[in-house]
Each structure stands twice: as C-alpha cells, then as structure tokens.
Amino acid sequence: MEILEAKSEILKALAHPVRLCIVKGLIETEFCNVTKMQSCLEIPQSTISQHLTKLKAAGIIEGKREGVKINYSVVNKDARKIIKALFEK
Structure with missing residues (x-):
C-alpha cells in the first residue's frame, strides 16, 4: 500500500x-530557473514558487x-515516464 x-x-x-x-x-530543457519559467508561463513569480514547492x-x-x-530539474523517474506517456507523438 505504501508504494501505491x-x-x-x-x-x-x-x-x-x-x-x-x-x-x-x-x-525538455533539463533545468530552468524561476525567472525563465515566469517569462515563459506569464504568471506571477509567487504562483510559480507555490507550484515548485x-x-x-x-x-x-x-x-x-x-x-x-536556483536551477530546477526533474529527478523523479516516474514523473518522467508519465510526461513521456502523456506527450509522446
């Protein structure tokens, strides 16, 4: 049950x-900081920080x-697999 x-x-x-x-x-980019995310997503920095948390x-x-x-990167293999499955062409 813990795994689930x-x-x-x-x-x-x-x-x-x-x-x-x-x-x-x-x-897709391997790593990114909040400033770049903010310009890309066009949402407030505080909102991005809440999601990053x-x-x-x-x-x-x-x-x-x-x-x-602070540069962020994805470290969870399951999350990578999920994203790949969702967005595979």
Missing part, C-alpha cells in the same frame, strides 16, 4: 496544468543554487 500511496502523490502533484507544464518544460514536496524536482539563482 507514493505513486498517488506523484499523480496528485502533476494533476495541475501549471505543474504539468513546469515538469514538461524542465524535462508542491513539486519539491512530492520529490519530483530539486533545485540547485548557482549564485543568486
């Missing part, structure tokens, strides 16, 4: 369109500080 709950948390985190877009974009809590992404910026 863990997988369910990943699905819940990806179930929002903005978070889905963030994860898809991170997979949920994705980090679910273990889908992690951030690495480089100077004053």
Whole structure:
C-alpha cells in the first residue's frame, strides 16, 4: 500500500496544468530557473514558487543554487515516464 500511496502523490502533484507544464518544460530543457519559467508561463513569480514547492514536496524536482539563482530539474523517474506517456507523438 505504501508504494501505491507514493505513486498517488506523484499523480496528485502533476494533476495541475501549471505543474504539468513546469515538469514538461524542465524535462525538455533539463533545468530552468524561476525567472525563465515566469517569462515563459506569464504568471506571477509567487504562483510559480507555490507550484515548485508542491513539486519539491512530492520529490519530483530539486533545485540547485548557482549564485543568486536556483536551477530546477526533474529527478523523479516516474514523473518522467508519465510526461513521456502523456506527450509522446
């Protein structure tokens, strides 16, 4: 049951369109910072930060500080598989 709950948390985190877009974009670009995400998504930085917090809590992404910026990347293999399945052509 623990495995099912863990997988369910990943699905819940990806179930929002903005978070889905963030994860898809991170997979395509390998890493990105909030400033680039904001210009791409055209939503407030605070909103992006809230979504990033949920994705980090679910273990889908992690951030690495480089100077004053934090670059985020997808670290969860299941999330990568889900995005690939959803957007495969």
